Amino acid sequence: MKIAGITILLPLLTLTGCAVSQKLSPPQDGKRVKVAVVKPADVDILPMNVIYRSERCRDKILTSTGAISSRDGYHLLTVPFKPEAGSNVVSNAVAFDGGGQCGWKLSNIRFQFQFHDMTAFGQDIKKNIPNDIVFVFDEHAPPRGDGHYEVRSGAVIIQSEYYPVIMNERLIQHAKVLSIEGKRMLTYKLHNTDSIIFSPKVYSEKAVRVLGPEVFGGEAIITYPDGTKISSIKGQHPIDFEKLKLMK
Template sequence: MSQKLSPPADSERVTVSFRVPEGVTLLPLEGGYVSDKCTNKYFNSNMQPYEVGANSWVSLPFVRSIEDDLWNVSIAKEGGGRCQWKLRSIFVSFCLSDSVALVKGRKTIPSSYLFDFIGVTSANTYSVGSAQDFKGDLSLETDFFPIVAELSDKETGVRLFGGDTNSYKWSRHFRLNGTKNIFIKPILHLSKSVIVTQSDKLSEFTAEYPDGSRENIPYIFPDYDKLLSMK
């Protein structure tokens, strides 16, 4: 039996609008659907079958609006089809563009926002933090600073840092109620990059800030409040 999505024409929709700063590449929106009517079959380590509620994902490109310079995408909350899919979550990701000098020769790591619906909370496996409850339309403006991470395994990565999401106040994970519109307007401080280096002792990291100061930091996250004071 088909488990394809088939959103009805009258489905309520959620629109995500994103203002793309210069130097940023916006990735397609990822939408996750869940079904109570359909199941997927899996096998455990003993090859015994078991079934769980079915999940399905879609990838939708953003389209630029010339009038307000926003990139927009709309996704149906009702996935329809035989499985009567319901929108569970949407995932918005972006990264530094290849044209930015900091990216050359380095691995680019996306930064993300995660939004949950229908009372389901996604596991915090996307480095976005614990879910914050929010009702109605949502507008987000986050300051992002480039981090160049030089790790002991010789791999160098670059990503946009908007605060340690293990801290609830910097979380980019939201559990939404009655939300029809989400506006995301990142503020990029491209000239305020941080260099993070890892010592031979794998648990030790040092951050060099835009003003030239250095300090030891926990894991790979610099002092976000200090960065905000420099913007």
């Protein structure tokens, strides 16, 4: 029985052996994708979280049945955006081929953005929640969401609209929270793409205020910039962004 047990485990020791360096080493002349953001004045663009995967350097995992299995290796790289001189654009380039002994390949890119100064929307706001966007380059599932995405190819330009939402949370946190909201969970699967431009339009003057319920299952009140109030129970009336677009 001992011999059989050793035979089963040896392949796993080979998969997770520490003799192979897991460092990235992108070739200098390798293909890259440029990610650029047309930055609104009152919004911060946070660094990119870049995920590389490797079939060669695999991670050992424990399945729900208690069995030991493996999956493609995972390497996280943080890449900051750099301002482009004379413009409101920030950008950086990411290598498709991560190189190294593991043969790392680009899997996905995710970055967040948030309002620069949350106190501009009220001195009593306690938290500033960002929004995000994800680009997928392989067959692995996106790093968040339900796995759905929009397919794009070639040079990609994405334009989307965002609004400030101030939630007065009265159940758990008992605090006002600012978020930047629009179309949720922007996720794109890209093919033959070497250029991405994200151009968010942010309507900072069209703040929506949400007065949260005082009891579980209670009623929330959504107040739009024109003073319109709508009652919401358990998310039955989400924020109407089409309504916001029409407001002057």
